Amino acid sequence: MLELNDIHTFYGPIEALKGITLKVNQGEIVCLIGNNGAGKSTTLMTISGILKPKAGTISFIGSNISDMPAHSIVEMGISHVPEGRRIFSRLTVKENLEMGGYVKFKIKSSKLKIQLEKVYEMFSVLKEREKQLGGTLSGGEQQMLAISRALMSEPKLLLLDEPSLGLAPIIVSRIFKAIKEINEEGVTILLVEQNAHAALNLSDRGYVLENGRIKMHGKGKELLNSEEVKKAYLGE
Amino acid sequence: MSRFTASPFFIALWLALLFLPFKGFKAAGILFIALFAAVSLLKVFKNYLNRDSDHYFINILRIAVKIYGRCPYLKLRSIALTLLISGLVMALPFYWDDYKIDIAVLAGIYIILALGLNIVVGFTGLLNLGFVAFYAIGAYSYALLNTKLGLGFWASLPLSVMLVTLSGFILAIPALRLRGDYLAIVTLGFGEIVRLVLNNWDSFTKGPNGIGGIEPPHIFGMQISSLGHFYYFVIIFVLLAVFIIRRVAASRIGRAWIAIREDEIASSSIGINTTAYKLYSFAFAAFWAGLAGVLFAAKMQFVSPESFTFMESVLILCMVILGGLGSIPGVILGAIILVMLPEMLREVQLYRMLALGSGLVMLMIFRPQGLLGGKGVSFRS
Known part of the structure; x- marks a missing residue:
């Protein structure tokens, strides 16, 4: 479904991605793990078009998206939940979600309402807080809002950047359960995580990034049991 | 503390x-x-x-x-309030002398300007410190079209406004690569460039002497030259501006602007073409500044670079901030206050800028969101 072929991305003179090649198949949950600065978030931002690769190609369902602007990539069916949630804190929960459906639906259309109800079904707490300002939600609720906002455009592929960031363990497991549910409804997921244990448990496959390169890849469970990963990321 | x-x-x-x-x-x-x-x-x-x-x-x-x-009927309430205000506004010229009407006309022009700047600063969240440039281009293009080519008000109006909108686009294309403070400095530079060109291009703009003898507008063959008539004339344009800007702000475009103001990265990650919408915002704001410029030239029948200094840009920005960023009624109130206040303080000539300044500082301490701001943050502005 999504294929990255030898992607190089720079921040000014600094080469953050030094040739990333990876593949995500339809219906999978794939995770990227790695230390700080390994290039996980950069990879996601390059896929969603916020950053442009200097070399390499990204193809999504057969078409090359590496030169497309970010907004066209959303229209193609890739939704990105950026790191640190980035919800619109001075807009209400409902307005946040409506903005999420921006590319797909007209304002106040009945289709928008149907999609809104679908998302509320998954996270009922958002329905309760519909009229509250985004910034007044708790961290976990904000993460749910960020994911829901991304789901509003009915993506085929969802890019999640550190959904567990700064959340209590119990909330993290709630979020991971939701990710599983979203995947079961047919949305392919590419997940970036620091929380390697939880992420690998959830994922079909995983890639380990180090200094802008892919160091290992394999089935989620395999990586979980590999000595190297255990040493470097699981602290065992 | x-x-x-x-x-x-x-x-x-x-x-x-x-x-x-x-x-x-x-x-x-x-x-x-x-x-x-x-x-x-x-x-x-x-x-x-x-x-x-x-x-x-x-x-x-x-x-x-x-x-x-x-009162349980919210609609009834707002209708009553609207009727009250519009009745008051319509009746004013009958009770006022020319001096007061003159200030009111000026206030109307500034309302249009402030509403325009509010689009860029209030809705989209981009700081524009050279807004007066568009005002100047509007005023000068009507002045030149009228005195050099003999075009009347109604023929020049669309041409001038189009020219200003175009200049808004032209400034925005390079400027929008920048963010925050850097953008503000570039717009400030643009404002100065326009003023200096007008000041020094003697053969075309007559430099600091300005251009006089500009024709006032006609409606159905009737010349609008008395202040009372001009008052109503400007009010029509103010209403037009309020109506159109409100509609646009409530549309998809307006929502995209607000999203960009709140978080640009999030906006592009949900599929908003941020570059395009920032461009529209600049150009749409320039459009209203151009309109205000044409009205200004038609009212004064004289334009000179003196009217378009950096202080004007600051004044317009103050109107927007005083009234409340993003709030249309607030911005209108801010414009009225900042036009009226210096006139009311004329008695204390020397200290009026001081009083104005301290007033603004007090406002920032007690009501940082502006007089009617705060509600304008959400989609329901």
């Missing part, structure tokens, strides 16, 4: 200190006492209003506010 800074003593002391270098200790002392008394009284009065009292006048006032506040 904030309790202390909000105390009448602190406010009076602080303003008196500001005043000190201008008039010496004696005047500053008097100011301190007067301000301290005034602010304390205001506080007492505020408490008094909150408590039950037997005072006849205050009771009536309170009952009126209560009735208004409790």
Whole structure:
């Protein structure tokens, strides 16, 4: 479904991605793990078009998206939940979600309402807080809002950047359960995580990034049991 | 700390200190006492209003506010308010002398300008410090089209406004690669460039002498030259501006602007073409500045670079901030206040800028969101 072929991305003179090649198949949950600065978030931002690769190609369902602007990539069916949630804190929960459906639906259309109800079904707490300002939600609720906002455009592929960031363990497991549910409804997921244990448990496959390169890849469970990963990321 | 800074003593002391270098200790002392008394009284009065009292006048006032506040039909309420305000606005020229009408016309032009700037600064969140450039281009293009080519008001209006919108695009294309402070500096530079070109291109713009003899507009063969007529003429354009800007702000475009203001990365990650919408915002704002410029030229029948200094840009920005970023009624109120106030303070000539400045500082302390701001943040502005 999504294929990255030898992607190089720079921040000014600094080469953050030094040739990333990876593949995500339809219906999978794939995770990227790695230390700080390994290039996980950069990879996601390059896929969603916020950053442009200097070399390499990204193809999504057969078409090359590496030169497309970010907004066209959303229209193609890739939704990105950026790191640190980035919800619109001075807009209400409902307005946040409506903005999420921006590319797909007209304002106040009945289709928008149907999609809104679908998302509320998954996270009922958002329905309760519909009229509250985004910034007044708790961290976990904000993460749910960020994911829901991304789901509003009915993506085929969802890019999640550190959904567990700064959340209590119990909330993290709630979020991971939701990710599983979203995947079961047919949305392919590419997940970036620091929380390697939880992420690998959830994922079909995983890639380990180090200094802008892919160091290992394999089935989620395999990586979980590999000595190297255990040493470097699981602290065992 | 904030309790202390909000105390009448602190406010009076602080303003008196500001005043000190201008008039010496004696005047500053008097100011301190007067301000301290005034602010304390205001506080007492505020408490008094909150408590039950037997005072006849205050009771009536309170009952009126209560009735208004409790009226169940929200629509009816807003209709009543609209009727009241529009009746007042329409009737004013019959009671006012030319001097006051003149200021009111000017206020109308500034309302259009401030509404325009509010699009960029209030909705989209981009700081534009050279807004006066578009105002100048609008005014000069009507002046030149009229005096050089002999085109009338209605023929020049679309041409001028189109030219200004185009210049908005032209400035925006390079400027929008920048963010925040850098963008502000570039727009500031643009404002100065336009003014200096107008000032120095003698053969075309007549330089600092300005262009005179501009024709006032005609409607159905009738020339609008009396101030009273011009008042109504400007009001039509103000209403047009309010109507269109409100509609656009509530549309997809307006929502995209607000999303960009709130978080640009999030906006592009949900599929908003941020570059395009920032461009539209700049150009749409320039459009209204151009319209205001044409009206200004038609009213004064004379334009010169003096009217388009950096201070004007700052003044317009102050109107937007005073009224409340993103709030249309707020911006209108801000424009009216900042046009009226210097005229009302004319008696104290020398100190009026000081008074204006300290007034703005007070506002920022007590109501940082602006007079009617705060609600404008959400989609329902």
